[in-house]
Structure formats: structure tokens, C-alpha cells
Amino acid sequence: MSRILDHFSGIEHLIRRKLSFIVLPGFDGVALYDVMDFFFRGLFKGVLNYRASAIAYNFFLALIPLVLFLFTLIPYVTSNDLQGTLLDLMDKMIPASVFSM
Structure with missing residues (x-):
């Protein structure tokens, strides 16, 4: 067992010296x-988890304004019956009580 650890210690030293x-x-x-x-110290200390959760939170928080912005662009898109197609799609996706509002 000691020889194996010595072998890996030598490889680690060689990699450290080259890098x-x-x-x-x-x-x-x-x-x-x-x-x-x-990088690896920060990765294993858990700082990366906090930053990833903050990015995910900000991403989901920004989805609502993005959807509102995209819906305001619908009248300006020159496509045949795009608005009707989107309304039909929304009718199938969301509950009927919400769509009837």
C-alpha cells in the first residue's frame, strides 16, 4: 500500500512541477x-453552489418580464394568424379557468 501511495505522490509532484x-x-x-x-478549492468549499443558486434565481425572476416583452411584440410580427395560433396554444396549455379571464 505504501508503494502505491508513493507512486501517486510522485505523479502528483510531477504534475505540480509541470503546471x-x-x-x-x-x-x-x-x-x-x-x-x-x-478553482478547485472554491469548488469544494461550496461557494460555487451559492453562486449557481443565485444565477438560477435571477434567471427565473427574469422570465416574467421576458414573457411580457415577447407578448408585446406579437402585434408587430407580420405572420398569418400568429396571435390566433398563440391563443390556441395557450388555451391547450393553461387551465380553463385561467384562460377565460
Whole structure:
């Protein structure tokens, strides 16, 4: 078991040494290993989960104004019976009590 751990430790050291010399453009001289280390530490600390939930919340919050904006554009689209087609589609999708309002 000790030999296996020593083998992986050697591979880890080799990867760390190789990635410490690679500098990507736009990172102001920061090595690729340091960038990956920063990324994975943030990933496993759970910060990424909070940011993903914030993005999802903002996305769903923005859907209502988007739908209103798209519905205001319907009269300006020159298509044969687009408004009637959309109303028929909405009639099939939403409950009858809501559609009759």
C-alpha cells in the first residue's frame, strides 16, 4: 500500500512541477497550477453552489418580464394568424379557468 501511495505522490509532484511553469495569457503571470488550485478549492468549499443558486434565481425572476416583452411584440410580427395560433396554444396549455379571464 505504501508503494502505491508513493507512486501517486510522485505523479502528483510531477504534475505540480509541470503546471507551475505554464502561464496562460490573461492571468498576469499566475501559474496554471495556482489557477487550478484556486478553482478547485472554491469548488469544494461550496461557494460555487451559492453562486449557481443565485444565477438560477435571477434567471427565473427574469422570465416574467421576458414573457411580457415577447407578448408585446406579437402585434408587430407580420405572420398569418400568429396571435390566433398563440391563443390556441395557450388555451391547450393553461387551465380553463385561467384562460377565460
